[in-house]
Amino acid sequence: NAGVTQTPKFRVLKTGQSMTLLCAQDMNHEYMYWYRQDPGMGLRLIHYSVGEGTTAKGEVPDGYNVSRLKKQNFLLGLESAAPSQTSVYFCASNDRKGETQYFGPGTRLLVL
Amino acid sequence: ILNVEQSPQSLHVQEGDSTNFTCSFPSSNFYALHWYRWETAKSPEALFVMTLNGDEKKKGRISATLNTKEGYSYLYIKGSQPEDSATYLCAPTETSGSRLTFGEGTQLTVNP
Numbered sequence: 001n002a003g004v005t006q007t008p009k010f011r012v013l014k015t016g017q018s019m020t021l022l023c024a025q026d027m028n029h030e031y032m033y034w035y036r037q038d039p040g041m042g043l044r045l046i047h048y049s050v051g052e053g054t055t056a057k058g059e060v061p062d063g064y065n066v067s068r069l070k071k072q073n074f075l076l077g078l079e080s081a082a083p084s085q086t087s088v089y090f091c092a093s094n095d096r097k098g099e100t101q102y103f104g105p106g107t108r109l110l111v112l
Numbered sequence: 113i114l115n116v117e118q119s120p121q122s123l124h125v126q127e128g129d130s131t132n133f134t135c136s137f138p139s140s141n142f143y144a145l146h147w148y149r150w151e152t153a154k155s156p157e158a159l160f161v162m163t164l165n166g167d168e169k170k171k172g173r174i175s176a177t178l179n180t181k182e183g184y185s186y187l188y189i190k191g192s193q194p195e196d197s198a199t200y201l202c203a204p205t206e207t208s209g210s211r212l213t214f215g216e217g218t219q220l221t222v223n224p
Contacts, residue, residue, distance in 0.1 A: 031210050042201070042216040043156070050210055058211065059113055090155060097210040098144040098163070103155035 002026050004104035006091050012110045013081045021076040021107050023091030031094050032074035033101065034058075034066060036087040043090065049074055081111045114138055118202055118215035125192050126223050132188045133218040135202030139183035146212060147176055147187055148201040156201060159187075192222040 004025045013019055023032065033048040035058075045058030049068040063085060065077045074093075078085060088108050092101040117136045125131050137145065144163045148156040160169040165180040173190045189196055199219045203212035 033211075035214075040216070043214040045211055045213075048211060059213075094210075098161070098205050100146065100158040100161055101212065103157075105155050 004091055004093055004102050006089075006104040006107050008107060009105070010108045010110075012112065013078075014112055015082060017081050018077070018079050019081065019109075020078075021089055021091075021109075023074045023076070023093075023104055024072055025074075025091075025093040025102070026072065027093065027095070027102065028071070029093035029095045029102075030071075031097070031101075032068065033092045034064070034074065034076045035090045035092065036060065037090060037106075038087050046076065046089075081109075083111045085109065086111045114204055114206065114213040116202065116204060116213050116215040118200075118218050120218060121216070122219040122221070124221045124223065127192060127194060129192050129222075130188065130190045131192055131220065132186050133200055133220075135185045135187070135204075135215055137183050137185075137202070137204040137213075139180060141206040142180045142183070143205045143207045145178055145180075145185050146203040146205070147185070148203065148214075150199045150201055150217065152198075159200075187218075189220070192220070194222045194224050196220060197222050 007022045034046040035043045047066040052071040067075045091104040094101045147159040150156040162178040167178040176187045178185045199217040201217045203214045
């Protein structure tokens with residue numbers, strides 16, 4: 001079991017470029033989440049999904065889009081990257097509402 | 113978005129000291145309270161999930177209590193060790209959804 005994996009681990013973008021972050025889990029979890037972590041701000045929820053084909057907005061969804069076409073994958077897209085999106089992005093998953101979330105190793109993104 | 117407060121923000125203790133932190137959250141619509149341990153350059157790892165008022169959980173030298181009526185939880189570490197150095201996050205979830213709202217954490221440093 002790999003658990004939750006994220007690709008890439010690190011990426012540098014120029015302002016205006018686009019990219020997609022991939023989160024994959026092999027635990028057959030229904031729920032998946034994308035967070036961003038910034039100094040002094042803790043973990044903030046960007047978008048989440050309660051099942052294949054569903055997505056919902058979190059606290060800070062602006063500038064991001066997501067898709068959950070397959071149960072095991074949750075993609076986070078940045079259509080036009082901005083320096084304010086420089087952050088560490090964590091993906092997480094769990095099986096049922098309120099249960100422990102399992103986190104991926106994180107993706108460090110730098111937008112110049 | 114839930115208002116989650118953790119105190120203190122940071123704490124420095126000597127090896128062997130016992131310590132505790134507080135997590136405060138809204139008591140209405142409570143569903144569960146999570147504690148996570150987050151070491152630098154790693155991803156958050158679950159410590160406890162607590163649901164019942166008066167619940168007490170223990171894992172080795174770490175324990176936690178929960179008061180859902182007044183909206184707080186305490187995390188205790190007995191006989192702190194340098195390897196306990198980490199940020200400790202709490203995250204409540206409401207009955208209405210599957211989202212966790214993370215506090216900013218308490219950063220613990222244990223000096224040898």
